[in-house]
Amino acid sequence: MPELICPICKNPLNLKEKSYLCPKGHCFDIAKSGYVNLLPPSPGGKRHGDDKLMVKARSRFLDKGFYDPLSQEISQIINELVPDDAHIVDAGCGEGKYTADVLNFLESKGKTAHILGIDISKEALICAAKRSRRLSLCTASTAHMPIDDESVHLVLNIFSPFMPEEFHRVLKPGGKLVRIVPLEVHLWQLKELIYGS
Numbered sequence: 084m085p086e087l088i089c090p091i092c093k094n095p096l097n098l099k100e101k102s103y104l105c106p107k108g109h110c111f112d113i114a115k116s117g118y119v120n121l122l123p124p125s126p127g128g129k130r131h132g133d134d135k136l137m138v139k140a141r142s143r144f145l146d147k148g149f150y151d152p153l154s155q156e157i158s159q160i161i162n163e164l165v166p167d168d169a170h171i172v173d174a175g176c177g178e179g180k181y182t183a184d185v186l187n188f189l190e191s192k193g194k195t196a197h198i199l200g201i202d203i204s205k206e207a208l209i210c211a212a213k214r215s216r217r218l219s220l221c222t223a224s225t226a227h228m229p230i231d232d233e234s235v236h237l238v239l240n241i242f243s244p245f246m247p248e249e250f251h252r253v254l255k256p257g258g259k260l261v262r263i264v265p266l267e268v269h270l271w272q273l274k275e276l277i278y279g280s
C-alpha cells in the first residue's frame with residue numbers, strides 16, 4: 084500500500100503484526116473490523132463523517148447496481164493509467180464500492196494493485212472492509228493524509244471533498260488524479276421525489 088506516515092510525528096509507519104509503529108513509539112492498531120484509525124484524537128471524542136445509518140443507506144443504494152456502469156468506466160480508465168504494482172489512494176472512499184470494484188477489475192486484468200481507502204468516517208470503513216479484505220483502510224482527513232510525499236501513482240476522488248494541494252503532495256511525478264464530481268442534475272429524479280419539483 085502507499086507508504087504510511089505517523090499522523091503525530093510524520094515518521095514512516097511500519098506494520099508489525101496487527102499494528103503500525105513509528106520509530107518514536109506511536110502505535111496504531113488495526114481494528115478487528117479491518118481499518119486503522121490514523122485520525123488525531125479529537126476533543127471529547129467527537130464523531131467524524133457519515134454515521135452508520137448514512138453508510139447503510141448509501142450501500143443499499145449502490146448495491147442495487149445503478150452506478151455499476153460508472154464504476155466499470157472508472158475501473159477501465161484506471162487500468163489504462165496505472166502500471167502493474169500500482170499504489171492507489173481512494174480519497175474519501177466511503178463504504179468502498181468503487182474502491183473494491185477497482186481492485187477487483189485490476190486483478191481481473193492480471194495486475195497487482197495496492198489500494199488504500201481513506202475516509203473520515205469509521206462506519207464507512209467498517210463497511211468497506213466487508214467489501215474486500217484485500218483493501219487497506221484508514222480513518223484520516225483527506226486534508227492531511229498520513230501518506231508520504233510522492234508515493235502514489237493515482238489518487239481517486241469520487242463525490243468527496245477535493246484537496247488539490249494534498250493530492251499533489253502524495254502523487255509521484257507524473258502521477259494521475261481521477262476525480263468524479265456531481266453536476267446540476269446529479270440524482271435529479273431522487274431530489275424531485277424528495278423535495279418536489
Ligand SMILES: C[S@@+](CC[C@H](N)C(=O)[O-])C[C@H]1O[C@@H](n2cnc3c(N)ncnc32)[C@H](O)[C@@H]1O
Nearest residue numbers: 132133175176177202203204224225241242243
Ligand atoms: C458523498 S460520500 C462519497 C463516498 C464514496 N466515494 C462514494 O462515492 O460512494 C463523501 C465521503 O467523504 C467523506 N469525507 C467527508 N469529508 C472528509 C474529509 N475531510 N476527509 C476524508 N473523508 C471525508 C465522508 O465521510 C463520505 O464517506
Ligand SMILES: [Zn+2]
Nearest residue numbers: 089092105109
Ligand atoms: Zn510517530
